[in-house]
Amino acid sequence: MTEDKSASWSAYYRKLRDRPPRRTLLAALDAFGATPLKALAVDLGCGDGRDVIEMLRRRWRVVAVDSEPEALRQLQARALPEGIELTPIVARFEEVPLPLGISLVNSSFAMPLCEPDAFRRLWSRIREALPAGGRFSGQWYGPRDSWLGRPGMTFVARDEALALLQGLTVEMFEEEEAGGVTPRGNAKHWHIFHIVARK
Ligand SMILES: C[S@@+](CC[C@H](N)C(=O)[O-])C[C@H]1O[C@@H](n2cnc3c(N)ncnc32)[C@H](O)[C@@H]1O
Numbered sequence: 001m002t003e004d005k006s007a008s009w010s011a012y013y014r015k016l017r018d019r020p021p022r023r024t025l026l027a028a029l030d031a032f033g034a035t036p037l038k039a040l041a042v043d044l045g046c047g048d049g050r051d052v053i054e055m056l057r058r059r060w061r062v063v064a065v066d067s068e069p070e071a072l073r074q075l076q077a078r079a080l081p082e083g084i085e086l087t088p089i090v091a092r093f094e095e096v097p098l099p100l101g102i103s104l105v106n107s108s109f110a111m112p113l114c115e116p117d118a119f120r121r122l123w124s125r126i127r128e129a130l131p132a133g134g135r136f137s138g139q140w141y142g143p144r145d146s147w148l149g150r151p152g153m154t155f156v157a158r159d160e161a162l163a164l165l166q167g168l169t170v171e172m173f174e175e176e177e178a179g180g181v182t183p184r185g186n187a188k189h190w191h192i193f194h195i196v197a198r199k
Contacts, residue, residue: 045110
């Protein structure tokens with residue numbers, strides 16, 4: 001990870017501080033109903049904890065993974081609810097073992113930030129690690145996204161995304177395509193799949 005890249009992520013965390021949790025995460029949490037006893041979630045590419053805070057607030061135990069130490073430093077510096085169980089891990093999510101006993105894997109705007117082979121291996125591991133009734137929530141990028149072709153990223157066509165989800169109960173599959181501006185202020189065409197799926 002270069003210093004430039006780390007500085008860029010730090011600016012991203014500052015810019016998005018205090019934004020509400022992602023609606024994919026909220027949909028997944030709501031779909032569980034009351035928080036299962038001792039429920040454990042993993043957040044892959046958690047950033048400074050936009051979603052982690054919500055899971056902790058709902059009394060989930062959370063393993064928070066990010067490759068940027070600054071992300072986890074900022075997460076731990078936030079006002080965290082009392083009596084929570086948070087395990088921060090600085091690691092690349094392609095390489096980190098998924099914890100035993102997870103009911104939810106969340107990866108908001110993060111899982112496509114790895115090479116296609118690694119993305120597919122990670123997705124297989126996620127599917128294996130989830131128990132029946134467990135859920136995945138997060139975003140994948142489509143091929144009309146203007147970041148297509150960037151090294152170290154994965155883009156999946158709609159059909160491929162649906163094929164990867166086959167065998168799961170898809171509770172949300174929303175395709176978003178729009179011109180916009182990134183949190184860092186650059187023009188961008190977004191092509192995103194917002195996903196919630198239950199095993
Ligand atoms: C776009 S941010 C999203 C942060 C947060 N999930 C959210 O929704 O606001 C992507 C995060 O993924 C992390 N990240 C990128 N590639 C990663 C990888 N291969 N392994 C672990 N974390 C990664 C970045 O450091 C960054 O914090």
